[in-house]
Amino acid sequence: MINFAHQQSAHCETGVLSGLLSYHGLNISEALCFGIGSGLFFGYFPFIKVHGLPLITFRSSPGAIFKRVTQRLGITVESRKFSNPETAMKALDRLLDQGIPVGLRTGMFWLPYFPSHFRFHFNAHNLIVFGREGSDYRISDPVLDEPVLCSRRDLTRARFAEGLLSPKGRMYCVTGIPKHANLKQAILRGIREVCMTMLTPTIPLVGVWAIHHLANKIRVWPKRLGHEKSKLYLGHMIRMQEEIGTGGGGFRLIYAAFLQDASEILDDKRLHDLSGKMTLIGDRWREFAVQGARICKGRANGENSYDILSDILHDCGHMEKEVLREIRKATS
């Protein structure tokens, strides 16, 4: 049996990464993984529809953080995809028998241990398998309080979920950790990439610009879409923000935690102060969710309630621009 210490985290991808690296002796917090992997993001893609609603995302594409962190720290990872479920499960068993904890990409809908309200067809959920018990697998799911058991049948289904971002049995494990990881350089590279994508993106649907764009759109939602549909859009946006991978407000707070860690490692007091400002941004995003939820529930119906939301979003955009510019100055 693998002696794996479960640690709960806010986001599945960074949680798995931090868990696997800690097991292999590189103690690195979730927040550091998030920062080095340039996790902070904003994108508004009205032409990509999720259940008929526009894609608003607060995270970079699944797997991107993992890839960046392992590259920037010089960690070697073995990753495999499968076409046959039986082969995939056997390969997993083999690694477990060798005493190696394995990361899996799965479809949340098929994982029975989740509360029923979370079982959507979302196919980029990461978890760690660290043992077997009869026909069950011991799973350390980073977003849950404690390790859980999952039957072979359910896990196989989750690994071969179909649809958008289908995982195709993807599994990965850490094979090598450098003796002296250059943490400072990795942190700087992580920060610079975030500043670049958020402040000077290559496409205008991403970054601070997109926040303002969406803020302008929200103002006219009730006129364009009618009240019922705007409520749907709003609820969808809040779920994207606060549920699916902790999203907007949560991500800003994780980034603030990262800036605190980074200021110690880089010995730069400025980043510590900027962490405080980033906290304020996270709080502002949370305020947006609170106001939005009030409209969803019908507690705020006035014509100007969408104007208030729009103003909060513009605020978020302005604050992020200002803070990221200062961060860029501090790290260049």
Next chain:
Amino acid sequence: MDKKEVPQDNGVLDHWHNIQYAVDENGRYTLVPSSGWEAANIANYQAWGIIEERLSQVIEKVSAGDLSPLAYHMEKNLMDIGLLAKYVRISRWRVKRHLRTDVFRRLPLNVLERYAKFFNISIEELQKVP
């Protein structure tokens, strides 16, 4: 967010918690378990309200004979034709046809079995709605 402000609003999380990053009294970031947040709960209940509404509409249509029971099982598992077709490895246009009552009634046993096995129910259950 201050450590003391971390919301503890029970709801969609059942007995589980999620992690929130919050600032403690010394200004340091710590990880605080939260039993849920009202805003997120509302948004989730809204999403599930729509799903339930759609499901009850499908049940009505199935009872009226406009759709086959397969439509109910598909909707209950939050799937659309494309997704179901991928899972059972039957082409989309065939799955679409199977949503018709007359076609579904004449389906051969092996096709019914395929659907039943995928939904993890018996063939009798597949052929009716609750």
